[in-house]
Amino acid sequence: VRLAGNGASLAPELREAITALAKDESPLVQRQVVVTVCKHQSTIDPLPVLLTILTTCGDDPLIPHLIWQNLHPQLETRSGEFLKLAKGYDLKQHPNLAALMPRVTERILGGGK
Secondary structure, three states: OOHHHOOOOOOHHHHHHHHHHHHHOOOHHHHEEEEEHHHHHOOOHHHHHHHHHHHOOOOOOOHHHHHHHHHHHOOOHHHHHHHHHHOOOOOOOOOOHHHHHHHHHHHHOOOOO
Protein backbone atom coordinates (compact mmCIF):
# COMPACT_ATOMS: atom_id res chain seq x y z
CA VAL A 1 0.00 0.00 0.00
CA ARG A 2 2.77 2.41 0.89
CA LEU A 3 4.61 1.82 -2.38
CA ALA A 4 1.43 2.41 -4.39
CA GLY A 5 0.63 5.49 -2.33
CA ASN A 6 4.01 7.03 -3.03
CA GLY A 7 3.31 7.09 -6.76
CA ALA A 8 2.09 10.18 -8.55
CA SER A 9 -1.09 8.49 -9.74
CA LEU A 10 -2.96 5.25 -9.19
CA ALA A 11 -4.20 2.90 -11.88
CA PRO A 12 -7.87 1.91 -11.53
CA GLU A 13 -6.89 -1.61 -10.45
CA LEU A 14 -4.72 -0.21 -7.66
CA ARG A 15 -7.47 2.15 -6.52
CA GLU A 16 -9.88 -0.77 -6.19
CA ALA A 17 -7.32 -2.91 -4.36
CA ILE A 18 -6.43 -0.11 -1.93
CA THR A 19 -10.09 0.66 -1.25
CA ALA A 20 -10.73 -3.03 -0.54
CA LEU A 21 -7.87 -3.04 1.98
CA ALA A 22 -9.83 -0.61 4.16
CA LYS A 23 -11.40 -3.71 5.75
CA ASP A 24 -8.09 -5.48 6.28
CA GLU A 25 -7.62 -6.86 9.79
CA SER A 26 -4.13 -5.39 10.11
CA PRO A 27 -3.96 -1.93 11.70
CA LEU A 28 -0.68 -1.35 9.85
CA VAL A 29 -2.41 -1.91 6.52
CA GLN A 30 -5.37 0.27 7.51
CA ARG A 31 -3.04 3.12 8.53
CA GLN A 32 -1.34 3.01 5.15
CA VAL A 33 -4.72 3.00 3.40
CA VAL A 34 -5.72 6.17 5.29
CA VAL A 35 -2.57 7.95 4.16
CA THR A 36 -2.84 6.69 0.59
CA VAL A 37 -6.51 7.57 0.00
CA CYS A 38 -6.01 11.04 1.44
CA LYS A 39 -2.93 11.60 -0.70
CA HIS A 40 -4.85 10.51 -3.80
CA GLN A 41 -8.22 12.06 -3.06
CA SER A 42 -8.47 13.38 -6.60
CA THR A 43 -8.98 9.78 -7.74
CA ILE A 44 -10.27 8.05 -4.57
CA ASP A 45 -13.09 9.49 -2.48
CA PRO A 46 -11.61 9.35 1.03
CA LEU A 47 -14.84 9.78 3.02
CA PRO A 48 -16.31 6.27 2.63
CA VAL A 49 -12.88 4.70 3.03
CA LEU A 50 -12.15 6.67 6.22
CA LEU A 51 -15.51 5.67 7.67
CA THR A 52 -14.95 2.02 6.79
CA ILE A 53 -11.57 2.03 8.50
CA LEU A 54 -12.84 3.94 11.53
CA THR A 55 -15.65 1.43 12.02
CA THR A 56 -13.48 -1.66 11.51
CA CYS A 57 -10.19 -0.74 13.19
CA GLY A 58 -11.16 -2.12 16.59
CA ASP A 59 -9.16 -0.76 19.48
CA ASP A 60 -6.16 0.49 17.53
CA PRO A 61 -5.12 3.68 19.35
CA LEU A 62 -3.63 5.51 16.37
CA ILE A 63 -6.17 5.06 13.60
CA PRO A 64 -8.90 7.34 15.03
CA HIS A 65 -6.35 10.14 15.42
CA LEU A 66 -4.98 9.60 11.93
CA ILE A 67 -8.49 9.63 10.52
CA TRP A 68 -9.40 12.83 12.36
CA GLN A 69 -6.31 14.63 11.04
CA ASN A 70 -7.32 13.71 7.50
CA LEU A 71 -11.07 14.11 7.95
CA HIS A 72 -11.44 17.49 9.60
CA PRO A 73 -10.23 19.53 6.59
CA GLN A 74 -12.80 17.69 4.46
CA LEU A 75 -15.64 18.73 6.75
CA GLU A 76 -15.37 22.37 5.74
CA THR A 77 -16.73 21.61 2.28
CA ARG A 78 -18.10 18.07 2.53
CA SER A 79 -19.87 17.94 5.89
CA GLY A 80 -23.22 17.02 4.31
CA GLU A 81 -21.69 14.09 2.46
CA PHE A 82 -19.94 12.89 5.61
CA LEU A 83 -23.10 13.09 7.70
CA LYS A 84 -25.08 11.23 5.05
CA LEU A 85 -22.51 8.42 5.07
CA ALA A 86 -22.20 8.39 8.87
CA LYS A 87 -25.98 8.14 9.22
CA GLY A 88 -25.73 4.60 7.88
CA TYR A 89 -23.82 3.44 10.96
CA ASP A 90 -25.22 2.57 14.37
CA LEU A 91 -23.13 4.54 16.85
CA LYS A 92 -23.78 1.94 19.56
CA GLN A 93 -22.05 -0.66 17.42
CA HIS A 94 -19.23 1.63 16.26
CA PRO A 95 -17.61 3.27 19.30
CA ASN A 96 -14.80 4.90 17.33
CA LEU A 97 -17.31 6.76 15.18
CA ALA A 98 -19.37 7.65 18.25
CA ALA A 99 -16.27 9.05 19.96
CA LEU A 100 -15.43 11.16 16.90
CA MET A 101 -18.89 12.67 16.41
CA PRO A 102 -18.58 15.43 19.07
CA ARG A 103 -15.44 16.69 17.30
CA VAL A 104 -17.20 16.44 13.94
CA THR A 105 -20.15 18.43 15.29
CA GLU A 106 -17.86 21.08 16.77
CA ARG A 107 -15.94 21.36 13.50
CA ILE A 108 -19.09 21.69 11.41
CA LEU A 109 -20.80 24.18 13.72
CA GLY A 110 -17.58 26.11 14.23
CA GLY A 111 -17.23 26.58 10.48
CA GLY A 112 -13.57 25.63 10.39
CA LYS A 113 -12.44 27.90 13.20
